[in-house]
Amino acid sequence: MQPSAGVLFAALALPFLGAAVAPVVYRLLGERTAYVAAAIALTCFGLLATQYGAQGSVSLPWIPALGVSFTLYLDGLSLLIGFLASGVGVLVFTYSGGYMHGEPGQAKYYATMLAFMGAMLGVALAADLIALFLFWELTSVASYLLIGHYQREERSQYAARKSMLVTVAGGLFMLVGFLLLASVSGDALPAHTFTLIGTQGSMLANAAAMRHALEARGLFVPVLLLLGVGAAAKSAQVPLHIWLPDAMEAPTPVSAFLHSATMVKAGVYLVGRFRPLLLSEEWMLLFVALGLVTMTVTAILAVGATDIKELLAYSTASHLGLIVAGFGVSTVIGAETGVFHILNHAVFKATLFLVAGIVAHEAGTRAIEDLGGLRHDMPIVAGITTVAALGMAGVPPFNGFYSKELLFDATYEVAAHDGGLTWLLPAVAVFGSVFTFLYSIRFLSLFFGEKPEGLHAHRPPLSMLAPPLLLAVVAAAIGAVPQAAVDAIVGTAVQSTTVAAVHDVHVGLPTALTPPVLMSAVTIGLGGVAYPFYDRLHRGVRRLRAVSLVSPDWYYDALLAGANDASDLVPRHLHTGVLRTYAGALFAGVAVLVLAGYAAGAVVLPAATGLALSVPTILVLLVAVVGAVAVGRAPSHVAGVLTLSILGFMVAVFYVLAQAPDLALTQLVIETLVLVIFLLVLDKLPAFYGEGADRRVAVDAAVALAVGVTVALTVLLATGATPADPIFTFFLERGGVPAEHGRFLLDFGGGANVVNVILVDFRAFDTMGEISVVSMAALAVLTLLGMRERGESQ
Amino acid sequence: MSEREPTVIARTVTRTVVPIILVTAIALLLRGHNLPGGGFIAGVLTVTAFALVYVIYGSDVVERDLVRVAPSFEREFPGAADVYGATFAAGLAVAAGSGLTAILLGHPFLTQGVVFVEHLPLYGELEVASAFAFDVGVYLVVVGALLTIISVVGAE
Numbered sequence: 001m002q003p004s005a006g007v008l009f010a011a012l013a014l015p016f017l018g019a020a021v022a023p024v025v026y027r028l029l030g031e032r033t034a035y036v037a038a039a040i041a042l043t044c045f046g047l048l049a050t051q052y053g054a055q056g057s058v059s060l061p062w063i064p065a066l067g068v069s070f071t072l073y074l075d076g077l078s079l080l081i082g083f084l085a086s087g088v089g090v091l092v093f094t095y096s097g098g099y100m101h102g103e104p105g106q107a108k109y110y111a112t113m114l115a116f117m118g119a120m121l122g123v124a125l126a127a128d129l130i131a132l133f134l135f136w137e138l139t140s141v142a143s144y145l146l147i148g149h150y151q152r153e154e155r156s157q158y159a160a161r162k163s164m165l166v167t168v169a170g171g172l173f174m175l176v177g178f179l180l181l182a183s184v185s186g187d188a189l190p191a192h193t194f195t196l197i198g199t200q201g202s203m204l205a206n207a208a209a210m211r212h213a214l215e216a217r218g219l220f221v222p223v224l225l226l227l228g229v230g231a232a233a234k235s236a237q238v239p240l241h242i243w244l245p246d247a248m249e250a251p252t253p254v255s256a257f258l259h260s261a262t263m264v265k266a267g268v269y270l271v272g273r274f275r276p277l278l279l280s281e282e283w284m285l286l287f288v289a290l291g292l293v294t295m296t297v298t299a300i301l302a303v304g305a306t307d308i309k310e311l312l313a314y315s316t317a318s319h320l321g322l323i324v325a326g327f328g329v330s331t332v333i334g335a336e337t338g339v340f341h342i343l344n345h346a347v348f349k350a351t352l353f354l355v356a357g358i359v360a361h362e363a364g365t366r367a368i369e370d371l372g373g374l375r376h377d378m379p380i381v382a383g384i385t386t387v388a389a390l391g392m393a394g395v396p397p398f399n400g401f402y403s404k405e406l407l408f409d410a411t412y413e414v415a416a417h418d419g420g421l422t423w424l425l426p427a428v429a430v431f432g433s434v435f436t437f438l439y440s441i442r443f444l445s446l447f448f449g450e451k452p453e454g455l456h457a458h459r460p461p462l463s464m465l466a467p468p469l470l471l472a473v474v475a476a477a478i479g480a481v482p483q484a485a486v487d488a489i490v491g492t493a494v495q496s497t498t499v500a501a502v503h504d505v506h507v508g509l510p511t512a513l514t515p516p517v518l519m520s521a522v523t524i525g526l527g528g529v530a531y532p533f534y535d536r537l538h539r540g541v542r543r544l545r546a547v548s549l550v551s552p553d554w555y556y557d558a559l560l561a562g563a564n565d566a567s568d569l570v571p572r573h574l575h576t577g578v579l580r581t582y583a584g585a586l587f588a589g590v591a592v593l594v595l596a597g598y599a600a601g602a603v604v605l606p607a608a609t610g611l612a613l614s615v616p617t618i619l620v621l622l623v624a625v626v627g628a629v630a631v632g633r634a635p636s637h638v639a640g641v642l643t644l645s646i647l648g649f650m651v652a653v654f655y656v657l658a659q660a661p662d663l664a665l666t667q668l669v670i671e672t673l674v675l676v677i678f679l680l681v682l683d684k685l686p687a688f689y690g691e692g693a694d695r696r697v698a699v700d701a702a703v704a705l706a707v708g709v710t711v712a713l714t715v716l717l718a719t720g721a722t723p724a725d726p727i728f729t730f731f732l733e734r735g736g737v738p739a740e741h742g743r744f745l746l747d748f749g750g751g752a753n754v755v756n757v758i759l760v761d762f763r764a765f766d767t768m769g770e771i772s773v774v775s776m777a778a779l780a781v782l783t784l785l786g787m788r789e790r791g792e793s794q
Numbered sequence: 795m796s797e798r799e800p801t802v803i804a805r806t807v808t809r810t811v812v813p814i815i816l817v818t819a820i821a822l823l824l825r826g827h828n829l830p831g832g833g834f835i836a837g838v839l840t841v842t843a844f845a846l847v848y849v850i851y852g853s854d855v856v857e858r859d860l861v862r863v864a865p866s867f868e869r870e871f872p873g874a875a876d877v878y879g880a881t882f883a884a885g886l887a888v889a890a891g892s893g894l895t896a897i898l899l900g901h902p903f904l905t906q907g908v909v910f911v912e913h914l915p916l917y918g919e920l921e922v923a924s925a926f927a928f929d930v931g932v933y934l935v936v937v938g939a940l941l942t943i944i945s946v947v948g949a950e
Contacts, residue, residue, distance in 0.1 A: 661830040665822070669838040673940075676845040680948050737921070743910055746901075750908030750923050751827035759832065760925040760932070764904040767928075768889060771935040775882045778939035782875055785946050 003051045003074040005058035011047040011082070012072065012125060014040055015118030022111035033110050034097030034463075041089035041117060048082045055492075057127050057198030073127035073198035076492030077339070081124035081269055083489070084346045085262050089117045091350070091467035092257040098463035099253055099357055105149060113257065116142035120262045123269065127198040129178040133171070136234070139263050140167045146258065147250040159246035162556065166243045170233020174270075177226030180219055181210070188213035196273070207277045207499070224278055227270065228286055235267025236317040237324060238294045239552040244317055248309040252357030255309060260316050260349035265342060268323045272338055272497040275327055279499055284330050288414075288425060291325025294318065296432035302439040303534070304541030307366045308356045308446070311439055312349065315392065318436060319345045322407055325429070327497065329410040335497045336505050337410050340490050341403035344391065347475045348400055351388040352443065354468040355381055359446070361464070363457040368442070373451030378459060382447040384472040391475055393440035394433060395524060399478040399485075402507045404433060408516040416515075430519050430526075437527030442534060482507045580696075584703050591706040598713060605713070606720030617657050624650035636688045641678045645671055662755040731758060800850045808850040815843040823933055824926075833929035837936025845944055853948060875942050882938025889931025892924065904928070 018040040026033045051074055059071040093113070100106055119142055122135030140163075148160030178194075181203060186192035188209040195202040203210050214220040231237075236244040247259050258264070271287065295318050302314035319341065326337030358381055359374065360366045375382035391400035411425040478485045486505050495502050510517040530537070548554035574581065613621075627646035634640035648671035655664035692700075735749040735757045749757035759767050819839040826832030847856050861874040893904035906925040914920055 662832070662835075665830050665835050666838075669835055669842065673838050673842045673845060676842055676849060677944060679849045680845070680944070737908075741910065743912075745908040745910070746905070748908075749906075750921065751925070753826060753828055753830060753832070755830075756826045756832040756929075757925070759834075760827075760928045761906045764893065764906065764925075764928060767932060768893070768904070771886060771889060771932055774939045775886055775935055778879070778882060778942040781943045781946050782879065 001054045002056040003054035003058055005060070007047050007051055008058055008072050008074060008125060009060060011044045011086075012118060012121050014044055014047075015114045015121065019111045019115035019118065022114060023107045026107035026110065031097065031101060031106065033106065034093050034100070037110050037114055038090050038093035038097075040114060041086050041093055044117070044121065045083065045086035045090060048079060048086060052079065053492075059127075070131065071127040071195065071198060072125040073196075074125060075197075075496050076489065076494070077269070077272055077496035078124040080339070080343065080489055080493045081262075081265060082121055084265065084343070085117055085120040085124065088257060088261040088346065088350050088471075089113075091354075091470060092253045095256070095354055095357070095464055095467040096251075096253045098461045099361060100251065103251070105151070109146070109149060109251070112142050112145045113254070116146065116258065116263070120266070123266050126196075127202070128193075128195045129182060130194050132196065133175055133178060136174070136266060137168065137171055139258075139266060140164060140171060140234075143167070143247070143258055143263055146254045147247050149251055149254065150249070153249070155246075156249045159243075159249040163243040163247050165560075166240055166556075167233050170230045170240060173226045173233075174230025177223045177230065180223050180226070181214075184210065184213045184217060184219060187217070204273075204277055210277060211280075220278075220280075221282055224282055224286060227274060227278070228290065231267035231270045231324075232290060233267070234270070235264050235320045235324065236294075236298075237267075237290050237321060238297050238317075239555075241294065241298055241314075241317045242552050242556055245310050245313045248307070248313050252309070252353060252360065255312075256350045256353035256357070259313065260353050261346040264316060264320060265346065268320055268327065268338065268342060271324060271327045272335075272342075275335065275497045276499050279330055284328050287328030288325050288411075289328075291321045291323070291328050292425065292428045292432065294321030295325060296321075296428055296435070299432050299435035299439065300541055301545070303435055303442075303537050304545055305439070306368055306542075308359060308368055308371070308443065309353070309366060311368065311443060312352055312356060315436070315439060316345075316349055318432065319349065319392075321432075322404070326403075326407055326410060329414055331410060331413060332494070332498055332500065332502055333406055333410040333413065335494050335502075336490070336507075337403055337406040339493045339497060340406060340486065340507070341400075343485065343490060344399045344403045344475075344478065347471055347478065348388040348391040348398075351384060351468045351471040351475060352392065354464070354471070355385050355388070358460045358464055358468070359457075362460055363455060365455075368446070370452060370455065371446045372449045372455070373447070374457055375447040376451060377457040378447075380465060380469065381460065384468050385444060385447055387472045387476050387479075388468075389440045389444040391479060392443075393437045393524075393527070394520065395437075396509060396520075397479050399475045399482070401479070401520070402482045405510070405516055405520055406507070408519040412515050412519065426519060430523050433523040434526045434530065437523060438531060438534060438537070441527070441531055580700075584699070587707050588703050591703070591710040594710050594714065595706075598717070603717055605716055614657070617654060620650050620653050620657065624654070634689075637685045638682065638687075640689075641675065645675050648674075662753065731762060735762075804850050808846055812843045812847060815839060815846075819843070823929065826929055827923050827925060833932035834936055837933045838940070840933075840937050841940040841944070844941055848944060848948055853945065856945075875945050878938045878942040878945060880938070882935045882942070885931045885934025885936075885938055887931075888934060889928050892927040892931060895924075 018037065022033060022037070025036055029036065055075045057071050057073040059069040061069045063069075093110075096109075096113075100109065103109075116139060119135045119138035123132060123139060126132040126135055144160050144164040147163055148156050150156045182192065182194050185194075185203055189203070189206050190201050193201055193203070197204040199205065211220070214223060229240075233240045244259060244264070248255055250259070275283075298314045298317040298321065302311050302318060305311035305314060323338045323341045323345070326334050326341060328334065329337070356366070358378070359371065362378070363371060363374065365371065387398060391398035394401050394404035407429055408426065411429050415422045415426050483506070486507055491502070491505050494505060510520075545551060574585070624647050627643050627650060630643040631640055631647065634643055648667060652664045652667035652671065655661075655667060731754055734747070735754040736752055737745070737750050738748055741748075749761050751757040751761075819836045822831035822839065823833060823836035824831075826836070844856065844860070847860065857874050861877050896905040897903055906923065906928070908924070909922045911920045911922060912918075
């Protein structure tokens with residue numbers, strides 16, 4: 001069925017409207033704004049739920065003249081992401097009501113969170129690449145603001161900057177990929193378009209044609225890599241994962257919402273969306289490698305974590321790697337892995353982050369080694385954590401087990417099919433999963449075992465307990481009856497990410513001992529055996545992290561420090577305070593650009609057909625040339641200005657000889673004015689020029705020559721152009737007074753001076769602009785120079 | 795401004811020439827539509843006259859006698875800059891106003907027309923162009939802006 005336009009646009013617009021009024025609501029309701037925000041999120045969830053089962057696109061005409069319309073597309077995958085964004089949003093906002101009690105900056109917090117939710121819905125629903133990119137970057141900006149919530153803390157500033165730089169840089173790579181896709185769409189599709197999905201002429205509807213066009217132009221691998229970088233940056237894949245652990249500076253509800261359930265899922269959503277378009281050998285190589293490496297490396301790093309949120313951050317990156325690896329495998333099982341794990345991971349990871357927030361709030365510390373035996377104080381939370389952590393570990397019958405099993409299944413199939421080096425894939429998958437098991441059990445053990453001395457934990461309030469409880473119930477339900485979850489939402493979403501048609505997706509507890517089941521058993525077994533040695537592993541990983549050569553963090557910091565040092569060079573060489581630098585750079589730059597433009601356009605100079613000048617004109621121009629040479633050789637300012645005036649006056653005489661009296665008059669008055677003004681400043685300048693350094697004189701001469709050549713070429717090319725229907729015939733016909741006329745004359749210029757008629761009548765609007773600019777220049781001089789003494793030196 | 799006193803010759807020549815320059819400028823403004831001239835040229839020539847007075851006589855004379863404003867040290871703007879500022883603002887207003895008048899009469903912005911006034915005693919037929927109002931606007935802008943720049947820079 002076709003989705004309803006009103007519902008979709010309302011669901012998208014509502015969070016933004018909420019963000020706009022959030023400060024006002026905060027002024028009225030104070031901390032209860034959280035529940036208003038939760039109500040908005042619930043409304044969005046409800047609106048999307050009414051569209052359950054719909055598939056299609058809706059659009060709003062935006063600029064009908066250019067054929068631009070704002071299009072949204074709904075299908076299983078976008079519905080899944082939309083549900084996650086709004087559903088987890090409801091719970092996070094409710095949780096914030098308790099967590100953010102007494103914290104500063106709450107109005108900004110709720111406004112930004114609502115705007116983020118809207119942007120995430122936009123990412124999920126956008127049908128064309130421009131809208132997708134817009135909402136993508138909006139989520140980055142919202143994330144920046146939220147990570148830097150504690151504005152005055154230096155660590156928050158550092159973390160926010162890092163996340164912004166990494167994700168936005170990735171986004172730029174992705175944008176280039178999008179532009180390449182759009183430019184190729186001109187070849188492959190009926191019309192050049194930015195539309196990704198939804199219409200007949202969209203890229204995904206004509207995937208095979210797009211692919212041929214990309215390969216024909218040799219752009220397939222570049223586009224794949226560019227999109228891969230964008231997705232990797234957003235979803236914290238190695239080596240662009242560095243921003244995620246630092247992002248834990250944000251308040252915990254932000255971490256639960258953005259950095260586990262939604263924003264980081266945008267990258268894997270992109271991977272899933274483009275999978276039908278770009279699935280190929282290269283795709284599989286890139287994403288399986290990226291995913292499995294990330295999964296393993298970050299799982300090892302998670303074992304080395306000392307802070308509960310740090311552990312969860314690395315774990316998020318690891319599970320995202322799992323999803324990417326799943327999407328990387330070219331079989332349908334791979335797609336199932338990816339989509340199912342998007343759901344499972346969001347559910348258990350958001351739960352665990354909320355639990356981490358509860359622990360931090362009630363026990364007062366986030367350090368792993370200081371925590372333990374919390375089940376005595378928070379039994380319900382302990383139960384919640386058991387469900388979620390065992391799901392994270394991949395232990396049956398919890399939800400994470402099924403998607404991990406699908407990964408093992410997918411990698412085993414590939415290895416059995418291709419053999420040889422591909423046996424690495426299941427091996428690495430198992431290796432990474434062992435570490436996943438280890439850190440998950442470590443997190444769980446915070447609630448069991450002995451309680452350290454001096455640790456006091458309170459019971460959490462209901463507003464903080466209910467959300468993770470609800471999520472844990474959902475996780476347990478998925479774990480108990482996974483087929484229901486698959487039939488409900490995952491099945492249709494998988495269809496969006498596959499090329500071939502999908503038959504029923506089956507998940508359930510394993511009934512036979514197949515190799516993938518063996519892999520799971522081996523994982524759990526090895527994990528159980530290795531767990532007693534956790535501390536030694538932990539210390540080993542920490543020692544490894546300290547080696548700067550293998551730490552991407554070190555490279556990031558070094559790059560930034562280098563960039564800062566390099567940018568210090570700029571003022572030293574560019575802002576010297578000497579007029580020569582500015583003038584020289586300006587002239588040289590303009591000359592280079594213009595000449596480069598001519599060269600790129602392969603312009604042809606009009607051929608010289610002989611000398612059409614009369615003798616007086618030649619004499620006048622010769623005197624001008626002599627004047628120009630004299631300017632170069634003038635020893636003092638007075639001589640320089642006087643010889644420059646000779647040049648100007650000769651040009652004016654040339655205009656007279658060329659029968660352009662208006663131009664000649666203008667040239668004459670300007671020359672006179674310049675000469676008179678020069679007398680104003682004569683006293684302040686030294687009488688004679690000094691000796692110029694040879695190098696400086698040479699540079700000046702080169703710049704002057706370049707400018708001269710540029711202007712000469714421009715004049716030649718401009719006058720050599722002969723359009724078919726020149727406009728001057730129109731001006732000459734309509735400029736004057738016609739023979740027969742009545743009292744009033746509107747259609748004709750009515751003047752004999754066609755230059756003036758053009759200035760004030762035909763092109764009056766241009767003149768209007770020019771006098772505005774002149775006024776602005778005068779204002780600028782007045783304020784910058786004239787009002788300096790008043791102390792307006794901002 | 796200048797430590798050297800301008801010579802008697804300079805002062806006398808300036809005193810004679812400046813009114814001639816101003817009259818020429820106005821003449822160029824009035825005849826711009828049909829003969830070489832126009833608002834911009836007239837404006838620059840007017841500024842030349844003022845600049846000459848600035849150079850030869852000094853800014854005090856200009857402010858006190860020509861523009862008739864209080865001396866510099868009592869004002870927040872250097873020289874007569876606020877008067878000049880008012881001038882170019884007035885010019886912009888006149889130019890825009892002449893364009894808007896066309897809208898009031900039901901034509902697109904900045905449409906110009908010509909009226910032929912007949913049966914005048916000496917001239918016979920006179921052609922009055924609405925473009926003249928726009929030209930006056932341009933003239934005022936040029937005069938005001940350039941004088942602002944000169945007075946500010948000259949006061950440095």
